[in-house]
Amino acid sequence: MTNGPATGTRQLEIRAEDGLDIRVLPDRGFDVGQAWWRSKPLAWYDENRDVPPLTALRGHDWISGFSGGLVTTCGLFHIGRPVHERGLHGTFSHRRAQVVATGPGGSARARIGEVDGLGAFLEIERQISTEGGRGRFLLSDVITNRGCQAERVRLLYHVNLLLPGQDTVFLLHGQGLGDPHLERAYQTIALPRPPAGQRAEAVLRDHARRMEIKVAWSGDELPFGHLWRCDTPHGGLLAVEPATAPLPGVPPLVPAPELVLAPGASKTIHLEVECAELRSSESRPLGRVPETGLRSPPPVSLDSD
Numbered sequence: 001m002t003n004g005p006a007t008g009t010r011q012l013e014i015r016a017e018d019g020l021d022i023r024v025l026p027d028r029g030f031d032v033g034q035a036w037w038r039s040k041p042l043a044w045y046d047e048n049r050d051v052p053p054l055t056a057l058r059g060h061d062w063i064s065g066f067s068g069g070l071v072t073t074c075g076l077f078h079i080g081r082p083v084h085e086r087g088l089h090g091t092f093s094h095r096r097a098q099v100v101a102t103g104p105g106g107s108a109r110a111r112i113g114e115v116d117g118l119g120a121f122l123e124i125e126r127q128i129s130t131e132g133g134r135g136r137f138l139l140s141d142v143i144t145n146r147g148c149q150a151e152r153v154r155l156l157y158h159v160n161l162l163l164p165g166q167d168t169v170f171l172l173h174g175q176g177l178g179d180p181h182l183e184r185a186y187q188t189i190a191l192p193r194p195p196a197g198q199r200a201e202a203v204l205r206d207h208a209r210r211m212e213i214k215v216a217w218s219g220d221e222l223p224f225g226h227l228w229r230c231d232t233p234h235g236g237l238l239a240v241e242p243a244t245a246p247l248p249g250v251p252p253l254v255p256a257p258e259l260v261l262a263p264g265a266s267k268t269i270h271l272e273v274e275c276a277e278l279r280s281s282e283s284r285p286l287g288r289v290p291e292t293g294l295r296s297p298p299p300v301s302l303d304s305d
Helices: 179-187
Strands: 012-016 021-025 031-037 071-074 099-103 105-115 121-130 135-143 157-163 168-172 188-189 200-206 211-217 224-232 236-243 264-278
Touching: 012 200, 021 121, 021 135, 021 200, 031 135, 157 211, 179 188, 200 236, 211 236
Parallel strands: none
Antiparallel strands: 012 021, 021 031, 031 071, 071 157, 099 105, 105 121, 121 135, 135 264, 157 236, 168 200, 188 224, 200 211, 211 264, 224 236
């Protein structure tokens, strides 16, 4: 970028024919920034906050550099409100990717590390893949503990959906989530886990633009979920937040084990976002989707030629 608040940062654009156009941010945790499907924006975005990574994040500093975008990664050692010396949502989204590689079929891969003191080092190897002819991308993270002690991994995906107006329907695990729940989301609420045999999915149906956006994840990989809503000058924001740990002050509806990695251990986590056309003004029922429906694409090599 050579102009505007983000001057000096790298941005990688992936465009799939008759698919998604997404902007990946190597200097901001290899997160997904702006995204479009058939020229329709998917994510809440504030370009005035699209800034280079901050070198220090204390208290609520994180919010000053939060421009939205489709996926903002929070963690890896802390999520949620500031606690003691740890600022809001940690520092991962302000980490620069160390290695970036692109591959065929609209794929990109990077490694991003985060240290916490002398003995704590967590690393994510992230791959983002799209495909032509389908409004879908898959984010695959392999989290490895490179440190010398066991670590509790606090990872939260902040999926920032644009909430354009009243002509929308929000569904969670196939069931409609009504106005009372959405009103409570102004204060952040915990989401239930999906029924056994189903993966978790949140769907925003935008009848005005005749499209739906589905966010899907494994309840085993990300057992905690949250919903947050905010009204801004740049439009309504509805954030779906699957996580490996609960947010401080937001107790989960059902207890679940948090992710702890021994030294040298790894864990793979997937997140999927898909857009489709609404062919009717009626809400269509969602079918059951087995866990096996979420698959990883072939990896993009990070090794030099």
